[in-house]
Amino acid sequence: MGRSLNINGSDITIEADPQTPLLWVLRDELGLVGTKFGCGIAMCGACTVLVDGEPTRSCSLSVGDVEGKVTTIEGIGTPENMTIIQQVWVEHQVAQCGYCQSGQIMAATALLQENNQPTDEDIDDAMSGNLCRCGTYPRIRAAIHEAATRLQRS
Amino acid sequence: MGKLGTITRRTFLIGSAAIAGGVAFGYYQVTKELENPLKPGKGETTLNPYLLITKEGITIITPRAEMGQGVHTTLAALVAEELDVAWQDIKTMHGPASGTYYNEKVATLPYPEYKENSTKDKLENIMGAVGKIMGIQITGGSTSTRDAFEKMRLAGAAARYAMIEAAADKTGQKASTLKTKDGFVILPDGQKLSYLQLAPEAAKIPPPEAPKLKDPSEWRYLGKDMPRVDMVEKVTGTAEFGIDTKLEGMLFATIRMNPQLGAKMKSFDAKKAKEMPGVKKVVDLGDGIGVIANNTWQAFEAAKKITIEWEEAPYPPDTKAIFSQIEQAFNNEPNSTLRDDGDVNTALVPTKDIIKAQYAVPFLAHATMEPMNAVALLKDDKLTVWAGNQAPVLVRDHAAKVAGLNSEAVTVYTPYMGGGFGRRCEYDFSDLAVKMAMAMPGLPIKTTWSREEDMRHDFYRPGAIAHFEGRMGNDQPIALKADIASPSCFQQFSSRFMGMAPPGPDKILVEGSFDQPYAIEHYQVNGYISDIAVPLGPWRSVGNSYNGFFHECFLDELAASKNIDPVAMRLQLMKNEHEPSYKVLKAVAEMADWDKPLAKNKGRGVAFTYSFNTPVAQIIEISNSEDGLKVDKVWCALDVGTALDPRNIEAQMMSGIIYGLSAAIYGEITFENGQVVEGNFDSYDALRMATAPQIEVKTLQNKPHISGVGEPGTPPSMPALANAIFNLTGNRIRELPLKNAVEFA
Ligand code: FES
Ligand code: FES
Numbered sequence: 001m002g003r004s005l006n007i008n009g010s011d012i013t014i015e016a017d018p019q020t021p022l023l024w025v026l027r028d029e030l031g032l033v034g035t036k037f038g039c040g041i042a043m044c045g046a047c048t049v050l051v052d053g054e055p056t057r058s059c060s061l062s063v064g065d066v067e068g069k070v071t072t073i074e075g076i077g078t079p080e081n082m083t084i085i086q087q088v089w090v091e092h093q094v095a096q097c098g099y100c101q102s103g104q105i106m107a108a109t110a111l112l113q114e115n116n117q118p119t120d121e122d123i124d125d126a127m128s129g130n131l132c133r134c135g136t137y138p139r140i141r142a143a144i145h146e147a148a149t150r151l152q153r154s
Numbered sequence: 155m156g157k158l159g160t161i162t163r164r165t166f167l168i169g170s171a172a173i174a175g176g177v178a179f180g181y182y183q184v185t186k187e188l189e190n191p192l193k194p195g196k197g198e199t200t201l202n203p204y205l206l207i208t209k210e211g212i213t214i215i216t217p218r219a220e221m222g223q224g225v226h227t228t229l230a231a232l233v234a235e236e237l238d239v240a241w242q243d244i245k246t247m248h249g250p251a252s253g254t255y256y257n258e259k260v261a262t263l264p265y266p267e268y269k270e271n272s273t274k275d276k277l278e279n280i281m282g283a284v285g286k287i288m289g290i291q292i293t294g295g296s297t298s299t300r301d302a303f304e305k306m307r308l309a310g311a312a313a314r315y316a317m318i319e320a321a322a323d324k325t326g327q328k329a330s331t332l333k334t335k336d337g338f339v340i341l342p343d344g345q346k347l348s349y350l351q352l353a354p355e356a357a358k359i360p361p362p363e364a365p366k367l368k369d370p371s372e373w374r375y376l377g378k379d380m381p382r383v384d385m386v387e388k389v390t391g392t393a394e395f396g397i398d399t400k401l402e403g404m405l406f407a408t409i410r411m412n413p414q415l416g417a418k419m420k421s422f423d424a425k426k427a428k429e430m431p432g433v434k435k436v437v438d439l440g441d442g443i444g445v446i447a448n449n450t451w452q453a454f455e456a457a458k459k460i461t462i463e464w465e466e467a468p469y470p471p472d473t474k475a476i477f478s479q480i481e482q483a484f485n486n487e488p489n490s491t492l493r494d495d496g497d498v499n500t501a502l503v504p505t506k507d508i509i510k511a512q513y514a515v516p517f518l519a520h521a522t523m524e525p526m527n528a529v530a531l532l533k534d535d536k537l538t539v540w541a542g543n544q545a546p547v548l549v550r551d552h553a554a555k556v557a558g559l560n561s562e563a564v565t566v567y568t569p570y571m572g573g574g575f576g577r578r579c580e581y582d583f584s585d586l587a588v589k590m591a592m593a594m595p596g597l598p599i600k601t602t603w604s605r606e607e608d609m610r611h612d613f614y615r616p617g618a619i620a621h622f623e624g625r626m627g628n629d630q631p632i633a634l635k636a637d638i639a640s641p642s643c644f645q646q647f648s649s650r651f652m653g654m655a656p657p658g659p660d661k662i663l664v665e666g667s668f669d670q671p672y673a674i675e676h677y678q679v680n681g682y683i684s685d686i687a688v689p690l691g692p693w694r695s696v697g698n699s700y701n702g703f704f705h706e707c708f709l710d711e712l713a714a715s716k717n718i719d720p721v722a723m724r725l726q727l728m729k730n731e732h733e734p735s736y737k738v739l740k741a742v743a744e745m746a747d748w749d750k751p752l753a754k755n756k757g758r759g760v761a762f763t764y765s766f767n768t769p770v771a772q773i774i775e776i777s778n779s780e781d782g783l784k785v786d787k788v789w790c791a792l793d794v795g796t797a798l799d800p801r802n803i804e805a806q807m808m809s810g811i812i813y814g815l816s817a818a819i820y821g822e823i824t825f826e827n828g829q830v831v832e833g834n835f836d837s838y839d840a841l842r843m844a845t846a847p848q849i850e851v852k853t854l855q856n857k858p859h860i861s862g863v864g865e866p867g868t869p870p871s872m873p874a875l876a877n878a879i880f881n882l883t884g885n886r887i888r889e890l891p892l893k894n895a896v897e898f899a
Contacts (some may be wrong), residue, residue, distance in 0.1 A: 017431060020451050028406055028449035033398035034391020036572070037450075038523055039605045043835040046523060073391030082390060089389040093381070093801060096809055097222030098388030098395075099523040099572025105389060124844035131835060133523045133573050134222045135812025137846035139805070 005066060007032070008075030018064025022056075023047045025063045026072060034073035034102045038131065045130030048103040049073075055110040057129075073102040076109060084154065085109055088147040096134035104130050108144050116151050118144060191252035199353040201316055202361065203254050204233055204309040206247070207353040212237075212337065213245045217255035218302075219293035219544040220248070220384060221522075221574030222809070223864045224802040227382045229302050231375040231798065236310030236368060239349070240336040241375065246383050248568040251546030253289020259297035260290060264492050264661040266669035267767050268732045270858075292651075293544040294579055294692060296766035296862030299798060303860050311365035316356035321347050324355065370796070379801035384570065396542035396569045399529040401598040405434060407590045408453040408602055410460065411442030413610050413829040414467035415689050419443070421463045427456040436460065437593040444590045450602050457604075467828030468687040473617075476686060476825060477514065480619050483639040483684035490659035493668040496676035501633035502623055509715055511622050511708055513888045515700045517823040518615035518693055519830075521838060524572020525608040528587035531598040532557060537564045539588065542571035544579040548651060552581045556588045575813070576692035580613055580650070606833035613647070613691025614823055616640045620667075620704040624712050630726050631712050633676035636667050638704065641686040643696065666701025666869055671732030671764055672709075672724070688825075694813055695865040698765040702869025703818075703876070703890065706761035710877040711886065720877070721748055721760050734793045734856040735762070735769040741852055742791035746773040753777075756786075757882020763869035767861035769793050772811065774847070774874040776882055782897035783882075785815060785847040785875065790867065795857040803863050804851040810867020811849055816840035818872035819898055822891045845899070 002013040007030070016025050021040075026032040026049070035058060038046030042057040049058045052068035077083040082090070085108055095101045104127070111118055111126040118126070123144055132140070192200040192215065199207045206213040216229040226246045234244055249255070314334055321339035322329040324347070331342045338346040349356075370377065387393035412419055422443055424436040432452035437444035443460055447453040470476045502508055528541035530553070537557050543549045546566045554561045571578055587601040603611070618640035625633040644662040645655035660681055661668075668679035693699060713720040721743045728736040739762055743749070752758060755778045762771040770792040777784050790807050797803055820839045824831045832838040872890065879896060880886050887895045 016449070017452075020449065024449050024451040028451075031400055033394075033400065036395075036523075037397065037525065037602070039835050040454075041605075041834055041836065044523070077390055079386045079390050079392060082386070086389045090381070090385050093379075093385060093805065095222075095382075095385055095388035096224070096805060097220075097523060097571060097573045098384065098393050101388050102391045127843040128845075129842075131523070131840060131842060133521060133575075133813070133816075133840060135809040135816075135841070135846065136805075137812065137841070137843050138808055138849055141843065 003064065005063070006069040008071060014063055016063055019062050021059050022049070022061045022063050022066055022070070023058040026058060032072050032074050036099055036102055038100070043131070044100070045103040045107060046100050048106040048130065050106060050110055053110060053113060055107045073106060076105070083109070084150050085112065085147045088143045088150065092139050092143040092146065094136050094139040094143050096136055100130060100132045104132065104140055108140070108147070112144070112148060112151055116148055118148060188254040191250045191254050199357045201313040201353070201357050202309045204306055205313050207350060209350055211243060211245060212239055212349065213247050215249035216246045217249050217291060218298045219542070219568065219571055219574055219578065221293070221542070221544070221571035221578065223806055224382055224799065225293070225298045226384060227380055228299055228799050228802065229306055230383060231380050232302055232306035233310035235373055235375045236307045237314050238334040238336065241380065243337055251291060251550040251566040253291065253547060255291045256289050257292050257297055257301050259301040260292055260295050264490070264659050266493070266671070268669070268671045268735065268764055268769070289547055291545065291547045292579065293574070294576065296768070296864045296866060299862050300767070300860055307367050308365055311367055312361040313356070315362050315365050316359040317349050317352050319359045320352045320355040324352070376798050378799070380799050382802070394569050395524055395572050396529070396540055397524055397527045397572070397602060399540040399569065399600060401529065401531065404529070404598040404600055405446050405594065406448065406450040406453055406602065407444055407446040407599050408450065408457050408604060408607070409439065409442055409444045409586050409590070410457040410462070410607065411439070411611050412464045414464055415611065416468050416687055417441065417465035419462060419464055423461045427459045430456045430459065435593055437590060439586065439589055444586070444593070444601065446590060446594060446599060454604055469828070470686070471828045472826050473824045476688070477617060477619065479686055480617060480639050480641065480684040483682040484621065484637060486682055488680035489683045490661070490664060490681040491678060492659055492661065492664055492681070493677055493679040495674065495678070496633070498633055498635045498676045498678040501676035502625060502635055507625060509624050509626070509712060511711055511888060513620045513622070513704045513707060515618050515703060515890045516821070517617045517688065518817055518821045519609050519612045519823050519832070519838060520575045520577035520693055521609060521840070522571070522573030522575060522577050525603045525605050526577070526583040527600065527602040528584045529598055529600045530584070530587040530591035532588070532591045532595045535559065535563060537588065538567070539564065539584050540567045540569060541584040541587065542569055542578055543581070543584065544574050545581070545651070549581045549584045553584055553588045556585050557592060575694040576696070577612065579647070579692060605835070609833050609838060610830040613689045615693030615699060616643050616688070616690045618700045622704065622708040624708065626712055626716050629716070629718055630723055631674050631709070634674050634708070636679045636705065637682065638664055638667060638680070638701065639682035639684055640700070641688065641690060642683045643690040643692065645683070646690045647692060662697040664697065664701060666698035666763055666765055667705045669764065670705060671735045671769070672727040673731040674727060694810070695765055695868040698763055698865070698869040699814070699817070702761065702763040702765070703872045706763065706870065706873035707876050707888065710759065710873070710880065714880070724762060732769070734854070735764055737854060737856055738762070738769045738791045738793050739771040741854060742771040742773050742789050745791060745850060745852055746775070746789040748773065757878045759874045759877025759879070759881055761870040761874035761877060763866070765866045765869055767859065768863065768866040770807070770866045770870050772870040772874045774871070774878045776875070776878045778882065779899050781899035783879065784899045785845070788847050788849045788871070790849065791852045791854065792863070792866065793854040793857045794863060795855060795860040797853045797855055800853055803853050806863040807851045807867040808849045810865065811871045812841050812846055814868035814871030815847070815875060818875050818890055819892050
């Protein structure tokens with residue numbers, strides 16, 4: 001029996017076993033591969049999506065337990081129409097291999113929605129669940145501060 | 155490969171044997187034109203292996219693995235600069251697996267690289283020829299820019315020449331009166347002809363013998379901060395990594411291999427797994443099993459449910475036994491003595507002022523952010539492989555072997571890599587994907603490893619032990635002897651990459667210790683090989699990753715023994731040995747205000763490593779907090795000769811430092827019952843936002859030759875941190891990871 005989920009604004013019927021982690025429904029069933037697999041145990045943040053605006057590790061949330069609207073990296077901006085956060089990420093040339101960056105941007109998006117003047121400590125708290133093996137942290141931090149300034153203005 | 159192949163395989167050695175090989179290649183092999191592997195379709199033109207032009211635009215082939223280091227951007231800039239095209243108008247593409255894209259700089263020689271000399275240059279040319287003949291297309295050794303610096307600029311310049319000639323033919327104007335700008339040839343009257351239109355004619359123009367390259371003062375892309383070609387894709391989730399490959403009708407698989415590495419499987423029972431929903435097939439891989447299912451999660455779950463009896467590991471069962479075997483290597487004859495200045499034995503006769511220290515570092519996993527994976531499709535005797543990899547020709551040839559096909563029947567696509575760090579030089583992930591695809595021909599199969607499978611089936615950075623002895627004069631060391639023992643990563647990967655392990659000195663085992671630009675009167679470095687069958691491979695900065703730690707901690711110990719400033723002592727040792735290195739160290743000391751005293755709860759340490767032709771010096775400042783030590787700040791100075799993209803160089807230094815500090819603080823792969831214990835980021839952690847330091851980078855350009863930046867940032871970070879801890883706490887830690895000895899916040 002199918003189950004309905006709202007993903008990036010569309011209602012979609014999911015046939016998968018309700019125990020399937022949301023991550024694999026997104027990637028393998030729906031082809032939304034912007035959300036990445038890194039660890040499978042909520043330790044790396046590569047799979048971060050928003051559920052009703054809350055940053056959530058989709059590798060550790062069964063699709064049957066999803067309550068709320070899901071937003072993935074594909075749902076926040078496109079190459080032609082990037083969000084302010086994504087634009088700042090480009091200006092600061094944050095990404096290296098890029099594999100963790102969908103998760104980083106989702107986590108930063110959630111942070112800035114809740115707090116548009118984050119301190120370094122706020123950034124530490126909100127972002128430390130997102131591992132980056134390429135070590136882009138200094139640029140992520142700078143980009144979040146810059147995006148905050150710009151979001152306040154807009 | 156024919157006869158020549160056998161000769162080159164056997165003679166792909168270092169030193170004198172390479173000279174023998176050089177003779178064997180003959181002039182023709184070394185100078186013959188390389189085939190252009192680009193096979194343009196209808197409406198497409200190629201002028202050389204680096205350019206593909208269609209009516210829509212220009213694509214620059216950047217045939218190196220993009221694993222985060224920004225190589226596609228810098229390589230494209232080399233061509234774009236000379237071709238004279240607008241940056242926003244070009245696209246890049248990794249292109250096919252082909253020997254044409256050989257790396258002539260990847261083989262290294264057992265000489266300290268900082269010493270310029272003509273024998274070394276000659277040997278380097280020979281090694282380059284070996285690369286050409288063997289068609290070694292590999293991304294590694296921080297060589298991509300060094301290797302491409304001339305050839306890709308020449309490719310751009312030759313194509314520009316052809317565009318001008320084609321325009322001259324077409325318009326009857328003299329070539330010397332024509333100019334170019336942003337993808338157009340400009341006629342004297344200002345009229346513009348687009349490269350896109352001229353391309354088919356330009357392709358018929360024979361390339362010039364020696365196209366003239368721009369003077370660096372005329373550069374508009376090189377030497378500048380270029381916007382990365384992959385940035386927008388990577389911040390919008392649209393960049394395609396190997397794991398993201400999507401194909402019609404694709405099924406999803408995983409593997410579970412013997413955790414006793416290198417051993418076979420006795421038997422397995424897959425009854426339960428086969429009954430699970432979505433499971434299509436269980437595959438016997440000989441040393442493990444694979445499961446194909448409707449999605450990756452189903453495959454993961456089913457693989458766990460299979461009961462398997464394994465054969466035992468071919469190496470000692472636990473960490474302690476492995477390290478005592480490494481220690482025993484010191485009883486053998488040394489495999490190498492690549493530095494032997496003066497006479498250490500006389501200088502170090504036992505008197506009481508001899509300083510001795512023993513160091514050890516653990517095995518390490520690469521832990522790329524994207525776990526190993528590959529997609530393969532076997533159809534009508536043709537095999538297609540999609541795999542993020544650092545060595546596409548190897549991937550192709552091994553995939554062919556597994557499938558029993560000719561290499562020509564195999565196509566390899568190299569998408570973006572979610573990190574490489576040396577792990578993706580291998581071809582185990584593609585071989586396994588091919589085996590899975592062979593179980594269900596006609597269907598594309600994506601094989602994804604769980605993180606645990608990835609971490610427990612790596613080709614590890616070897617554990618190593620070092621014994622150092624030294625004697626101080628008044629203000630500098632007069633004798634230093636280093637004995638270093640480790641299993642040979644070089645022999646293992648040579649066997650995998652070339653089918654044989656060359657005899658002779660293993661340079662990699664001692665690189666970072668024997669080749670440092672210090673003038674010490676009596677100076678000897680010996681390498682000892684311990685024969686241990688744990689799979690090993692190149693890990694970001696390879697031998698330098700542990701020798702940098704040993705050597706630089708020991709210099710710090712020597713300086714501390716006489717209460718001498720460790721920066722001043724090193725400067726004195728470098729002054730007449732290698733000026734660019736001297737300047738790098740001086741620069742970092744200035745950046746960090748080294749001469750000013752520190753606050754009481756703070757400490758700082760310095761270290762320097764010359765690796766991959768790039769000298770890098772770092773100073774790390776730490777502080778004590780209630781929760782433990784905090785790494786606050788890293789200053790880093792380096793010299794790359796010619797800085798092609800300063801902002802990207804900064805990024806690579808930051809990356810190398812954070813990778814190195816992650817290993818220094820947390821990194822440790824241990825063994826129990828022949829199996830790797832650590833399986834995921836809960837037990838193999840790394841720096842995170844809250845624990846990452848601020849980093850400041852300064853790039854100098856005093857060296858005569860260009861050099862790379864992917865790896866050299868890593869080695870000095872680890873000793874600089876250990877030295878800072880000594881400075882703050884008086885605790886000299888000689889074993890990594892540091893978390894086993896001190897508390898970190
Ligand atoms: S994959 Fe979900 S947190 Fe790592
Ligand atoms: S950019 Fe590579 S893991 Fe973060």
